[in-house]
Amino acid sequence: MLTANSLSLCDYLSALPGMLRGRAFQRAALRRELAACFGVDEARIGLYDTGRAALRVLLQQHGIGAGDEVIVPAYTCVVVPNQIPALSASLRFVDVSAGTLNFDWDVLAAAIGPATRAVIVPHNYGLPCRVPEALRAAHPQVKFIDDAAHGFASQLDGQWLGSYHDGAFFSFEYSKNLTGGIGGLAIFPPGMTTPQQDWPELSCADEWRLLATLKAHLLSARWPLLGRITMAINRRLGLIYRSADAEVTQGVPHPVRAMPLLSSVLVRRQLAHLPATLAHKQALAQRYQQALAALPSITQWAVPAAAACHWVRYPFALSRPVANKAALARRLSQASGLNIGVWFDDVIHPAGSFRHGYVAGSAPQGERLAATVLNLPMNIALADNAALAHKLDRLLAELRRIEKENIQ
Ligand SMILES: Cc1ncc(COP(=O)(O)O)c(C=O)c1O
CATH class of the missing domain: 3.90.1150.10 (Aspartate Aminotransferase, domain 1)
Structure with missing residues (x-):
């Protein structure tokens, strides 16, 4: 699939010297720039290795755990539901609307029960939506968390998607709006700040795999044959970065890690244009x-x-x-x-x-x-x-x- 949607060859090549400035510098700069885009305080920005990891941290920060139910749209990627049993919470699938690609608010309202503590609100393909005020008011115990993995920079009523519910997560994976190869962003709701925790780092070998895989995606989007050849060579050399098979076939949750240095630099490059x-x-x-x-x-x-x-x-x-x-x-x-x-x-x-x-x-x-x-x-x-x-x-x-x- 043709990906690296917003990444230019120039962004890619200039990322390498940018990496010399180090993780702490690049992450701090990215946090500052994202906070300015969303119009939120920097303390509300969390940077992780994937969108699914950002979701996990958001749910944890909302205190979701044993005995709680989380509603998930029945039209999503498996890595979303994977994170819920990991918190000992239960999950319930709720149908989406073919008319909007997102939830039908009446169907969602009927599905919310006494154990429901969180709803993952879809914005499929980037189409932004807003939970009706009446529905939020009727369920003050429920947190509405945006799955904005597809919709970085989508807006509703002049507000950026992700800035108006009870927190949001975004993805910077290869195929998303902006790509860092991989990467995830959490926007924490007002009053909640990013947990001060030193998450594990991606290994150096994996960072090289990311770089090599992204190069193949970039070439595929411009010269398909060259892209295919590059991907085949990467495969031979063990230079492909992708999700663990067990996440897809066994529902194994992805552990939370820090946003890779390469991803931070690449996302910054794409924000600039x-x-x-x-x-x-x-x-x-x-x-x-x-x-x-x-x-x-x-x-x-x-x-x-x-x-x-x-x-x-x-x-x-x-x-x-x-x-x-x-x-x-x-x-x-x-x-x-x-x-x-x-x-x-x-x-x-x-x-x-x-x-x-x-x-x-x-x-x-x-x-x-x-x-x-x-x-x-x-x-x-x-x-x-x-x-x-x-x-x-x-x-x-x-x-x-x-x-x-x-x-x-
Ligand atoms: C709707 C949706 N939500 C969340 C995710 C997870 O994003 P990430 O791959 O960064 O964990 C995806 C991934 O493709 C997705 O399609």
Whole structure:
């Protein structure tokens, strides 16, 4: 999948000399810069090695533990529910709305019970939403924590996503809005500060793996063949950094670690050109929206008037579920020359992940989204030009063929 969405080759190359300034300097600078973006006090910024680790710390700081229930959207990545049993809390999946990609507030309200202490609020693909005031007021014992992994710099009513509920976490993993290779950010709610703890550091070998893996992603986004060759060489040399298999297949929680030095430097580089990145991606999203509008059977999601969405990928849905979305995405990618993604391919992504007791059929809307939603890349290496328009024409032609096959 084409990733490193907002990272330029120049950011990547200039990160290496930047690393010479050391962890303490780079993390302090990043904390300061992020606090300014979100308009919050620096003490409310926590930097970790992943978004999932940031979630774990937020839940811990809210005192979630044995006997507490945490509500998780039934359309998410497995690493989110993985963190909850680790705190001895129980988790309950609640369906999302196919109309918004996020929660249906009435369904959520009905699901909140006497043991519920926290709700993980999704902002899938970066679409920001706000929990109705009445719902928060009715459940003062419940903390609403934003899973903003997909929506760094999305905004609602002029406020940055992550600054208006009971804390939020973001991801800087390879495929997210900004990437540090890996990385996680917690925004703690007012009055709560980042715990003063020396988290374990990523090993030096892993930091080199991150650097090598990111290079392959960057090249893939620009010169796919070169990217594939680089990735194959990395694999041979054991220079791929990725999540432990046991997290996906056995639901093993990820331990909390500090944000790597490389990630801190890279995120700072991307923050420096964030306005240009957002403008570029907005133009891409507009181009996609206009192109797909020519096919009325395709569903798209409108950004509310009061919002600005930093799409992590641009989602669209087919009119009917497909049995093998991965094969379909490959077919569309080949036909169009665009990198078509499959997020999420199951209510607990990726397909085949540990289920955490999820009962098939209990989240019909999440299941439908998982079987119908595909997505388009949001990458600064993708120019909004005539070549893109031509690729979109080819995508549309193939989608028309697929929709016709579906009807027959
Ligand atoms: C919706 C969502 N939340 C959280 C995460 C976890 O982020 P990280 O990989 O940084 O732990 C992901 C990861 O892909 C995700 O898709």
